[in-house]
Amino acid sequence: MSFKPHIRVENLNVYYGKEQALKNITVNIPDRKITAIIGPSGCGKSTLLKSFNRLLDPVDHVRISGRVFVDQEDIYDSKVDVTRIRKKMGLLSQRPYPLPMSIYDNVAYGPRLHGIRNKKTLNEIVERNLKISSIWNEVKDRLNTPASRLSIGQQQRLCLARGLAVEPEIILGDEPTSALDPKSSQRIEQRFIELKSEYTIVLVTHILRQAKRLADYVLFMYLGELVEHGSAEEIFSNPKQEMTKEYIGGTFS
Amino acid sequence: MRSFRKIKEAVATRLMAFLTVSSSLIVFFMITGLYVRSRPILSVHSLSELLFSSSWHPLRGEFGFLPFIVGTLWITGTAVVIAVPLCLFTAIYLSEYAPSRIRALFAPLIDLLAGIPSVIYGIWGLLAVVPMIKNQLAPVFGVFSTGYSILAAGIVLAIMIFPVIIHVSLEVLQSVPGEMREASLALGATSWQTVKTVVLRRARPGIIAAVVLGFSRAFGETMAVLMVAGNVARIPGSVLDPAYPLPALIANNYGEMLSVPLYDSALLLASLWLLVVILLFNVCSRLILVRVERSVL
Ligand SMILES: Nc1ncnc2c1ncn2[C@@H]1O[C@H](COP(=O)(O)OP(=O)(O)OP(=O)(O)O)[C@@H](O)[C@H]1O
Ligand SMILES: [Mg+2]
Numbered sequence: 001m002s003f004k005p006h007i008r009v010e011n012l013n014v015y016y017g018k019e020q021a022l023k024n025i026t027v028n029i030p031d032r033k034i035t036a037i038i039g040p041s042g043c044g045k046s047t048l049l050k051s052f053n054r055l056l057d058p059v060d061h062v063r064i065s066g067r068v069f070v071d072q073e074d075i076y077d078s079k080v081d082v083t084r085i086r087k088k089m090g091l092l093s094q095r096p097y098p099l100p101m102s103i104y105d106n107v108a109y110g111p112r113l114h115g116i117r118n119k120k121t122l123n124e125i126v127e128r129n130l131k132i133s134s135i136w137n138e139v140k141d142r143l144n145t146p147a148s149r150l151s152i153g154q155q156q157r158l159c160l161a162r163g164l165a166v167e168p169e170i171i172l173g174d175e176p177t178s179a180l181d182p183k184s185s186q187r188i189e190q191r192f193i194e195l196k197s198e199y200t201i202v203l204v205t206h207i208l209r210q211a212k213r214l215a216d217y218v219l220f221m222y223l224g225e226l227v228e229h230g231s232a233e234e235i236f237s238n239p240k241q242e243m244t245k246e247y248i249g250g251t252f253s
Numbered sequence: 254m255r256s257f258r259k260i261k262e263a264v265a266t267r268l269m270a271f272l273t274v275s276s277s278l279i280v281f282f283m284i285t286g287l288y289v290r291s292r293p294i295l296s297v298h299s300l301s302e303l304l305f306s307s308s309w310h311p312l313r314g315e316f317g318f319l320p321f322i323v324g325t326l327w328i329t330g331t332a333v334v335i336a337v338p339l340c341l342f343t344a345i346y347l348s349e350y351a352p353s354r355i356r357a358l359f360a361p362l363i364d365l366l367a368g369i370p371s372v373i374y375g376i377w378g379l380l381a382v383v384p385m386i387k388n389q390l391a392p393v394f395g396v397f398s399t400g401y402s403i404l405a406a407g408i409v410l411a412i413m414i415f416p417v418i419i420h421v422s423l424e425v426l427q428s429v430p431g432e433m434r435e436a437s438l439a440l441g442a443t444s445w446q447t448v449k450t451v452v453l454r455r456a457r458p459g460i461i462a463a464v465v466l467g468f469s470r471a472f473g474e475t476m477a478v479l480m481v482a483g484n485v486a487r488i489p490g491s492v493l494d495p496a497y498p499l500p501a502l503i504a505n506n507y508g509e510m511l512s513v514p515l516y517d518s519a520l521l522l523a524s525l526w527l528l529v530v531i532l533l534f535n536v537c538s539r540l541i542l543v544r545v546e547r548s549v550l
Contacts, residue, residue: 055435058444060353087441097432100455109450110440159436166440 003217006031006170006200007052012066014047014056021047023224025066029217034192034201036215036232038208040247043221045204046174052202053089053172054082070170087114090163092176096155098147099162103139106147106158110166125165132195133161134187153184160191170200178206189214208248212236220244284528291522294515303522309486311510316519320486324403324496327489328478331407332414332471337464339411340418347419348426349448360423367416375480378409383481391493398493401483407492409477414467421466425459425545426452462541469534473527475500499523 005028014022021044029035037045050056051068054075068075075085087110099106107126116122126143130136135157139150147158156176163171171192177185192201192214205211211218211232218235220228220243228235228244239245294303294316306317343363347356387400429452437447453460483495484505503520510516 053439055439058434058438083441083443086439089439091436091439093432093435095432097430097436099433099436099451101450109437109442113440113442113446162436162440172439 003028003030003033005029006070007202008069009048009051010067010069012048012051012068013064014044014051015063016059017061021224022051025226027219027226027229029200029202031200032196032198033216034196034203034214035217035219036211037202037204037219037221038206038211038247039219039221039227041206042223044224045221048219048221049172049174049202049204052170053086053091055086055091057082087166088168089170089172090160090166090168092156092159092163092171092173094175095179096152096159098150098155098158101147102144103147103150103158104143106162107165110162114166126161129161129165130158132164133157133191135161151184153180153187156180156184156188157191160188168199170202171195173201173203175204175206177210185210208250220247222247280532284525287521287525287528291518291525294518294522297515303519307488311513311516311519314515316515318499318519318523320488321497321499321502321523323488324482325472325498325500327403327492327496328406328410328482328498329468329471331403331492332410333464333468335407335411336414336418336467336471340415340422340463340467341460343415344419344422344426345448345453348423349444349452360420363416363419365416366412367420371413371474371476372480374409374413375477378405378477378481382408386493394493396491396493399483399495401481401495402493403482403489403496404492406478406482406496406498409481410471410474413474413477414471417470418463418467421463421542422456422460425456425463425542428459428545429455458541459545462538462545465534465538465541469531469538472534473500473531475504479504499527503527 007029009025009027009029012022012025013020025048037048039045047056051064052070052075056062056064064076066076070085070088073080073085099109101109104126107129108122111122111125116125127136127140130139135154138154139158147155150158156179160171160176173192177188180188189210192203195201196216203211203214215232218229218232219226220235220239220241222243228239228241235244236248239248297314298316303316303318304322305319306315307319308315308317309320347359351359382405383400383402385400386402386405387398390404391398391400433451433455434447437451438444442450478498479501482498482501484497484501485495486497486502487494489496503524506516507520
């Protein structure tokens with residue numbers, strides 16, 4: 001499958017101290033598609049995802065070699081402004097972590113950081129993104145209450161709205177539905193399908209069925225290596241590597 | 254044989270339970286004892302008269318504690334004002350910026366400061382802080398000071414409460430989940446923006462508890478303060494004036510002036526206040542910390 005890449009990873013190695021978490025990863029992530037990263041626990045999925053928006057930088061003893069290009073720009077170049085790179089991507093983590101402030105302020109946090117002060121503009125941004133994340137109706141009457149009072153499912157949708165409010169090009173999700181009940185998971189998945197016409201989405205997931213439902217492109221990792229990658233169709237119906245076959249067949253997990 | 258072991262077990266358990274209960278009862282007995290012994294002065298003077306009169310003439314039967322209370326508050330306040338910003342930045346640096354190696358080295362080192370006897374701090378105050386205030390600082394402001402002052406006591410106390418404030422704040426900051434920082438960074442915030450708007454906001458109750466804990470430690474500290482505060486029973490006008498804090502009054506005079514009628518009772522009343530105030534502060538900060546811990550889990 002040939003496609004326009006949004007993120008290009010070249011010979012990426014990541015070490016935590018002496019332990020190597022990513023081994024010479026080279027892969028392209030397609031533009032405006034849903035890419036799923038699958039693989040057993042500890043294989044480096046989260047590490048790969050975090051390497052895309054340089055969230056590995058604050059980790060102690062971390063060492064990174066190789067290159068990651070986003071929109072043709074080498075994000076590990078020393079001259080790059082990290083905050084600008086991060087702003088290009090919205091992040092959803094395994095469990096939602098609303099910031100310790102009101103629902104409104106959570107969504108307005110990003111835009112405010114980037115200099116938007118106008119009350120009316122902020123109101124519009126907050127409303128629009130809460131609507132896109134399909135949580136507006138549930139919170140519109142209590143925008144000024146602490147975000148921590150929402151249910152976990154609502155919090156995750158709020159976090160989606162918060163991420164979208166900085167107008168990213170890419171959405172990174174690290175098992176974003178794993179803490180949610182089936183109904184909430186489904187709502188988030190539905191969002192992703194709608195959002196992929198405008199955003200590049202990269203999703204780490206443990207759930208093979210979720211990957212099958214959502215993914216256009218799949219990366220299968222094992223012990224820090226990228227074993228196989230290709231269109232979802234290829235990987236799920238006709239994997240080339242024995243290991244991928246076994247994983248998808250459920251022989252090991 | 255077996256039954257003997259069982260008896261030993263039962264005795265040991267009961268004994269330990271008894272010791273635990275009695276050590277916490279000590280506080281209760283202390284408060285009761287102090288109250289009973291301070292009743293004589295309360296039957297002569299009203300509480301508000303004792304608290305708000307500044308006339309301290311035990312020989313004439315006048316026991317106005319105001320100068321001592323004000324002195325204690327000034328010194329404690331000065332110490333807290335000096336200590337809080339320094340401790341906060343230290344804790345923020347150690348928690349948010351320092352590599353784990355540095356944190357592992359300095360956090361215990363700072364805790365070590367807590368183990369230094371307060372008389373050593375007092376001597377350091379006498380040898381370093383008092384002359385510095387007398388010879389360098391006071392002349393800059395064009396005033397005379399012997400150096401024995403609120404400021405000297407405040408500086409010495411500030412350093413004494415560093416460990417507790419830094420230790421507790423550091424723990425509170427470290428309890429803020431890493432993912433919350435990541436969430437903020439991922440939106441394009443800088444580290445400092447993240448610390449300021451997310452980490453500190455989340456840690457605020459715990460940091461307040463740390464400060465209250467430091468405050469109560471400073472409030473009751475006796476030895477070091479007694480050595481450098483000057484101990485003059487007058488309401489101070491500035492931080493370069495001497496002051497006579499309550500704990501120093503008690504330590505200096507109890508056992509010496511007891512021939513003066515009611516003196517003994519007055520000092521025990523002062524001790525009672527001190528004890529109650531410090532207990533209250535401690536309980537408050539512990540309650541806040543317990544709540545902080547719960548909200549993290
Ligand atoms: N901060 C860290 N310090 C040291 N080692 C780490 C750190 N984060 C991850 N690792 C190690 O790197 C390897 C890859 O971890 P990573 O979190 O990327 O795996 P994962 O595929 O996301 O696993 P999971 O499915 O359980 O989330 C693991 O062996 C893990 O122990
Ligand atoms: Mg992970």
